Amino acid sequence: MLRNGLEPWHLLIVALVVIVLFGSKRLPDTARALGKSMRILKSETKAMKDETARDEPAARPVVEPTEVRPGPAAP
Template sequence: MFRNGLEPWHLIIVLVVVFLLFGAKRMPDTARALGKSLRILKSETRALKEDFKEGHSGENDGVAHKTIKAAPGESAARQVPVAEPEPETTQR
């Protein structure tokens, strides 16, 4: 019965229901907004990957880092590095 998650006829039913709910006039606008959102997501993930690669190149980015220690009994994999901003110096 549930051997395969989604089969082609499942997708056809979903598309028909969406078409009936939103109508033909809103579908192009919805598709355009979805495409724009996906492009933004793709560019942001690419930027995060580049920042991550640059951050581990050994350069100091001016941010002090510390690691939150795991509580006794917790896995060491739960230790998360946290960036702390450096104290600001104000000139008057």
């Protein structure tokens, strides 16, 4: 039943339904708003990705333990 779900005539019917529902005058505005939303989403996800990369600590150098020597006794 769903074996041939994305044939060209199916996409044509979907496009016609969208045009009928929204009208040809509102389609450019809708596409423009969708594009703007996608740009905002892309920039926000990039900012989140950069923020998490910045928050991760860099590889810390290994610090060798030092020997602690007792100091002079207090009077």
